[in-house]
Amino acid sequence: QVQLVESGGGLVQAGGSLRLSCAASGRTFNNNFMGWFRQAPGKEREFVATISRGGTSPYYAGSVKGRFTISRDNTKNTMSLQMNSLKPEDTAVYYCAASRSVPQFWTLRNSYDYWGQGTQVTVSS
Numbered sequence: 057q058v059q060l061v062e063s064g065g066g067l068v069q070a071g072g073s074l075r076l077s078c079a080a081s082g083r084t085f086n087n088n089f090m091g092w093f094r095q096a097p098g099k100e101r102e103f104v105a106t107i108s109r110g111g112t113s114p115y116y117a118g119s120v121k122g123r124f125t126i127s128r129d130n131t132k133n134t135m136s137l138q139m140n141s142l143k144p145e146d147t148a149v150y151y152c153a154a155s156r157s158v159p160q161f162w163t164l165r166n167s168y169d170y171w172g173q174g175t176q177v178t179v180s181s
Contacts, residue, residue: 058082058170060152065175068142072179076137078152078172084133087154091168092126092137094148094177101151103163105137115162120146142179149174 064076080087091106105116105126114126123142128135135152152172159167 058084058087058154060154060170060172062150062152062172062175065150065177067178067180070142070144070179070181072142073138073140074142074177076139076150076152076175076177078135078137080133080135080154087133087170088157089155089159089162089168090128090135091153091155091162092135093151093153093165093168094146095151095174096145096148099148101165103165104150106159106162107135108158117163139177142177144179144181147177147179149176 059081061079068074088109089106092104093101094104095101103117107114107126107128111128123140125138151174153168154170155168
């Protein structure tokens with residue numbers, strides 16, 4: 057099993073920045089792709105960004121591309137999401153996720169096997 061713990065959420069004004077972190081423990085050698093999803097009140101959980109084991113294939117949702125940057129450090133079993141130019145519509149609970157194998161569809165929730173508990177990000181206007 058793999059345990060994922062997110063941190064770094066909080067309240068920020070529009071235009072500001074936050075950096076989310078995800079710490080993995082347990083059988084972390086099982087982690088292949090790692091990604092971030094988010095869920096706003098009353099909405100479905102949606103894909104934000106994902107990155108391959110080697111960190112060479114970051115992929116972003118169109119709504120965050122150019123503003124968010126995903127990265128990972130396999131030596132420390134951590135993953136981060138740098139969020140810049142935040143907008144009120146970025147308000148959501150952000151979840152860290154990891155897959156055991158290379159996902160056929162990188163953006164689908166069912167492609168990921170392990171999930172964190174989530175961290176709240178609130179962007180005020």
